[in-house]
Amino acid sequence: MHMKKITLAVAVSLVLAGCEPAEQAEREDMLSTELAVAASQKDPFQAYQTVQAVKSKLCESGNCDGNRLWVKAGEDEVKYLTAAIKQGNPKVFSILYSPVYGNSASSIEQVKKQPESASKFLAYAERLPGATPDEGMLLSHAGVLVMIGKHAVRDTTRAANLFARAWAAGDSDAATLASRLYISNNDLRNAYLWSLRCTGKCERDSQADLNTLQEGLSPEAIKQAQQAAQDVSVIELTTGG
């Protein structure tokens, strides 16, 4: 009688988990095989992609955690991402810091919390020439890091330089980021200057509304900022005065 209850409980658990026992075993076999493949790959980022791929495939129907093997898969992801960061692989930086993806997977979050991740990325981004919009986007991500000050020390000048380079490299949204930076720094003139530059594909933040910002500026200051915005080399107007 007791045995029957246990059997029934196991069966119910498997049904609730959405898997037949055979299917469950098959999934675990596949995961185990792919984890072994990843472990044999020399490129840690490629290994991460292998684990990601099999997880994505197996997790389509959900029920992909709790098991010891799934825990190991998560640990492997962290291990491979950390190794890829040490190598300075740009692809891993995109995954970690790209606001486009907003990836909140636990392995990503764990790796982002490692202090060396942000510093490695910042060092990498600042060495980028900023010659293409893609590089501009990475510069923007780096600017966001030093603007927020969560994973790196907040530094307004550094963030402004990164956004200016990103914008010059063709990342139009960098203009609205720079505007936000100056708003957060209580610098109305430069917030207005950068908001003026948010044109075309750049979506102006509602906080950086031109009419709203103008309300705090004298007509002369408005004119000065509008002229400065035309000079694409200007990063900021001197805040004094």
Place this chain on the structure above:
Amino acid sequence: MRSSYVFTLVAVLALFATESNAGPGSSSSGGSRASSSASTRGTASLGTGAGSRATTSTSVRRAGSTGSSAGNRSSARPAASRPYGQLGARSSVLTRRSLLSAGTPPSPRLTQIIRERESSGPGWVGTAVLIALLSQHDLSAADRNWIQGKIDALGAEGEGVETPALLPPAQRPMSVTGATQPMRAGQNAAIAVAAAGIPADAIACDIEGVATQPVVSIRDRVANFTWTPERAGAFILNCRAGKHTERRVLRVASNN
């Protein structure tokens, strides 16, 4: 037990609502508003005005080529909103205490009007808006008295219409010419820098992150920098003259 819980909940919500409306600090006066309030109010407003916009942002970005190849999940995922909503803080320059944060509130209708004005503008309404509100004919006598009281209070704080406290133009003691010219890798670019009251030979400029730095020559009280960029990109020019600094971004195209 249940009533005390409800009371606590209401108290917390009321406190939150007051904080949201009030902004993180008190109003200050006239031209010193920006600087005097910066240290006390900048951070506390994080996540109020800005945070609410996080979910409404519709900025859509494509994945960069670097990013798009980065992982199965990433490449398959459509471009998503940039979650930058929570990054900015509403400036204390832009934020003063809500008129509704202290004293007896006006009628619900006027309360709503003021809230709408505060949320659509810089976060506060000033004397000019209050005077305009007074001209609305459908306001009750009590609301008119309330508005007049606020105008008087703002006037006493030095925020009357006679002192609008608008920021003047910024000082620009240094001039830089040639920084916007089209520059090409491998070709000389000339940038002239001058600073009011500073000898040209006291002006120094460098470019971040490059091995080849600009070479300076002085002529007619102007420091002329010649720079030969090695590669295409966007570079930061830092110039110093006495206590003044000027930063510019230089765009260099490839030589192809």
